[in-house]
Amino acid sequence: MKNFSKKFSVFIIMLSICAMGMAQKKVPVRVESSNKLFNPGLDMTNEYVKKHMENPDWNWVRQEFTRKYPEMNVDSLTHFTQAEYYLMTGDEKNRLKELAYLANTYGQTWKPEQLTHFAGIVIREDIGLEPDAVKWTKMALEKEPDTLMGKHLAVTYAYILAKKGNKKEALRLIGNALHIYPPDQPYLKIDRTMGYGLQKKRAMCNLFEVVANRAVWLNEKQKRNRYKGKVNFEKDKFYWNNVRDEYLVKEFAPKAADSVMLLGAMYYYESILNDTIGWVAPFVEYSEKYNNRTIIDENNNAWEVLTKSKKREELEKALKWSETTLHEKQYQKYTYHTYAGLLYKMGYNEKAITYQEKALVLVANNIKKTQEYQDMLDKMRKGKPID
Secondary structure, eight states: OHHHHHHHHTTHHHHHHHHHHHOSSSOOOOEEETTEEEOTHHHHHHHHHHHOSSSOOHHHHHHHHHHHOTTSOHHHHHHHHHHHHHHHTTOHHHHHHHHHHHHHHHGGGSOHHHHHHHHHHHTTSOSSOHHHHHHHHHHHHHHSTTSHHHHHHHHHHHHHHHHTTOHHHHHHHHHHHHTTSOTTOEEEOTTSOEEEOHHHHHHHHHHHHHHTTOOTTSOHHHHHHHHTTTOOHHHHHHHHHHHHHHTGGGTSOHHHHHHHHHHHHHHIIIIISOOHHHHHHHHHHHIIIIIOOSHHHHHHHHHHHHHHOOOHHHHHHHHHHHHTTTTOGGGHHHHHHHHHHHHHHTTOHHHHHHHHHHHHHHTTTOHHHHHHHHHHHHHHHHTOOOO
16 A cells, blocks of 8 residues: 555646646646645545545545635546546556546647647557547647647657558658657666667657557557567568668768667667667667777677677677777776677687686776676686676
8 A cells, every 4th residue: 555655646746737737717726845846635635545445435535625625626636636546556448538538628728748648648548539539639739730849749640540550641740750859869868877869769669660560559568568579670670771761861861860770779679668689689780880989889889799688690799899809908907808708608618717817817906896807707617697
């Protein structure tokens, strides 16, 4: 029950935003706390749900909202709270019905992005809400005619069209939006490092999924359940090349279009499908063509393949990169370590141990590295896996 309470409170901000969009004659309460907007009505509901998890009395909840917050739109607040409750309890069908009620009842007052957001959610399941999603998306596009935002919002409509089998129009809408996303726009990745061109990568993945007849309208969890481990870059290369040749070349020079396509493919397998093994193939091609510019690049890229790949042909390519780095003395404490790991993973155990011993000597003044290198050497000597 504690986990439910914690998860339920996460939606405080989202609830307040939607309540503002859904309000008609009554204005929702705004309360500032720690610089975050939240809805005080949810505190009461949260406490109630903790005690009545199995069978909430929504009439009672509505009455309590009315009593405590008469200035709020109680109907919209109650239905949105129900939607979040169904989300937390895993009842997706009833959750989507609540969202459909909200959009159909209050959607005229919403911002365009709220309408397309709800449309994108309800089309993930086959419960007959596609006509409603089409209606909301068209309402959103009417509010943003011939604007960059309109092109962005039209991508949701493309998802719906793709689901209905209108592949040509879906590709046209996503293709129209592709150029509005800058490839150099920075964003913070999960590992706290900077990445670039997130929206561009997502748009490329959308194009790829439609071209390859994948279910572009699903969320990432659904896509992973359906495709992870069942698709790979080698088999998908034809479709990725289509994205490059039909769309990216209109925006980039041929060589740049190819490199951007490979970055999009890397994003698809790693971030959307959460398939690290599938990510390696486009990474190897990208590294060979565009990213093995220095000894440091070659060593780092070889290490990525070492730690993520299980395919001998990929490891062989990484081994060749690593071999070219060994002559530079200033980097040998790193390059010997990488080279040793690749040798060992490919079955050249004696040679691997020799190079790992050399690397260990070179990091003698670094306690942390010494321990790390010694651990790998011990595994090699015992014939144990190093990754």
